[in-house]
Amino acid sequence: MDNKILVTGIGVISAIGNSVPENLSSLRSAQSGIGPIRYLETVHKNDFMVGELQLSNDDLCEFMEIAAKDKIKHSRTSLMTLAAAREALMDCGLAKGEFEGRRVGFISATTVGGMDKSENHYHSRDLASGFVRTHSTGDSGERVAECLGIDSYHTTLSTACSSAANAIMHGARLINHGKLDMVLVGGVDPLSRFTLNGFNSLMILDREWCSPFDENRRGLNLGEGAGFVMLESAASAEKRGAQVYCRLAGYANANDAYHQTASSPDGDGAFRSMEKALIMSGLKPSEIDYINVHGTGTSNNDLSEGVALKRVFGNHLPPFSSTKSFTGHTLGASAGIEAVFSILAIKQGLIYPNLNFRKAIQELGISPAEKLISDRTVNNVLSNSFGFGGNNSTLIFSK
């Protein structure tokens, strides 16, 4: 097919590693990054387990080689975006700003933008911190595009936990419509008191390690990070002999239209997004080798998603797992991080374990993969990401 969308670079930073190799190593060795809060200053420091980066903001600045005078322009959000996006750019074989005439775009996604900084400086009106500018959802993407020498189209999406999937979708469309040759796409979100307290007020946080799809699941662990991929037109990739991981075979977004935060009992939004993505990919459900589920570990999501999975796959449910038991729920970053994991699953022939699982949800009777599976070919991976506002997105990657 001439209009294939290829993946030619990946980058990620999360609680289980500061790079793709580090994340992969943790996934292979079932090493979760969830633990007690280390850097976030909150009264709840000892109350919850989170998937926090193993880096402070100063560490991140050092990692990204940010000059002292430029620190004010950054938030934890933009630093993580830079880390993952830069890795993906280098991985695809291009250097900053050197694109040989190609139109390279940047599509980011986030739920809270630079809130990590704003929440610490807003009440004191500390303008010197730079929070007024870094707060905006669109600022981190703009900042990183500038750092990477990307001056073609950039934009930011914000649809809560499905954000990065929608960014990936938008990027693919831009290539399909001939507006870009290549596009860095993904998402980011920082750990913040705002989200920690927000989710706590919803009473859906687990004080221990989360157990997605388990009968006795207690809620989610919040996480943070960024995940970016380079999408490229087949023509551009071929012309420069780019390495190719896989292609983006299908994508879809649908709305549950049921409730502001809860998912519907029949999982209709999820069912629709999976079905539409499958139709676009031309694949039958039985051809999916692995599903990276949204699987937050909340009572509501896992049941609703499980119902939808059974509606789509019937008796032929492929192996599935939630990697949020490794990284925590990284909100706007989750679909980007999980896209990288899905792409690695194809490249490495891996199916990741769903940590902390003991017993299948009674109403569903389905069990995720409990151990790493590394002895089979993985050709097609489906990845789900669902956000508040009934926003349901599905991506399908294929070899």
Place this chain on the structure above:
Amino acid sequence: MSIDLREKLKGELIEQLNLEDISPADIESSAALFGDGLGLDSIDALEIIVLLEKEYGIKISDPSAGKEAMASIDSLAAFIEKNRK
């Protein structure tokens, strides 16, 4: 005192849950708060949990534990009287 508590609760719910165009007289003490009755949902349940802690010092750590207590104004008042600090 129990009747006063019920009336107080009705006023608090109306304010906390932004039940515009409803007065305490419109809420029957025995009527269902969730589902068909007043039509409250899961977010309202969480708001009531906050109200219980702030106003009455009663902490509910599991949302499903509060479900029975919140069935109606009557049950809520009974729950508060039993557990308030």
Place this chain on the structure above:
Amino acid sequence: MDIYILSSEAISCQDTFDKNELFVSEPELPSGRFQKSLSPDFKQYIDARLIRRMSGVLRMGVATAASCLRRAGLEKPDSIIVGTGLGCMDDTVKFLNLMFENMEQMLNPTPFIQSTHNTIAGQIALMMGCKGHNLTYSQKSLSFAAGLLDAMMVLRDGEAQNILVGGIDELHDAVNELMELSGCVNPKDTTFYSEGAAFFLLSTERGASSSRLLDIKIFHKVSDEAALKNELSSFLEGNNLSLEDIDLLVSGENGSSAYDGYYDLLKDELRESSVVRYKHLTGEHQSATAFGLFLAARMIESQRAEAFTLLRQGRNKDIGKVLLFNYSKNADFSFILLQKV
């Protein structure tokens, strides 16, 4: 594939909502630096069960979307796309304040839930029972333009036939204060800041629409005036048009002494065209471009450019081909092209 604007609606600080004719009498020009929008009777447009939780920005967005849909005579759209620069500021600030005042204890969940940017599009979908594609863009003053671009691509991909697309931003005291403190409000300028929502029903079916949405281009920087002229000519050439074909330029100039230069350049380049402006009436905010499009669509419909919007009467009295031009502080440019059907 042709894309039509079946209907449009807008809430602003002028009387623009639910009007078949705009600006029948000369509007009053706001005098302060910050101007809130006029509010319709929201209960006419929003379900009683949903409205009680909604902050101002949500009421504005949902009512405008609902009215736009009503005007199009459709039951529900296939898809909903929203652009918002600041999102739901009121609920965000509310939750931040609660966190601060209560030392992160006993916090109400409602403002947190309502603070996510996509609450607006989500609530619209909930009210309309719309299960299709539902996205929210938030890229400062390009938020609406990004949403519009997505809508056009989704329609051309055949994934929807009717899309409700809008831009919305709210004014907030805390944001105003921060703007003033950080020197964003220049006393020399005549710019005033406001809020508003504008929605459009885009369709691949013509119906009773008066205008066709032809194209949109977004670019972030120009090195100099020559570069901007290049962008303009290549955009028009890409649509088989020349400078002389543009009947009306809708300028997003906002009275900024430092930054209105490129608007002047475009007016020079398009010297045969009529020129209107709107931000002196409805103010500046991150979704103001949406209002510009609303005005353009209504002007095509009425074939009239009101005197108090008109900066220059061009060669052609007919309003056929219309170009919208907007940017923010010499960056984040957009061209939107539409044509009378």
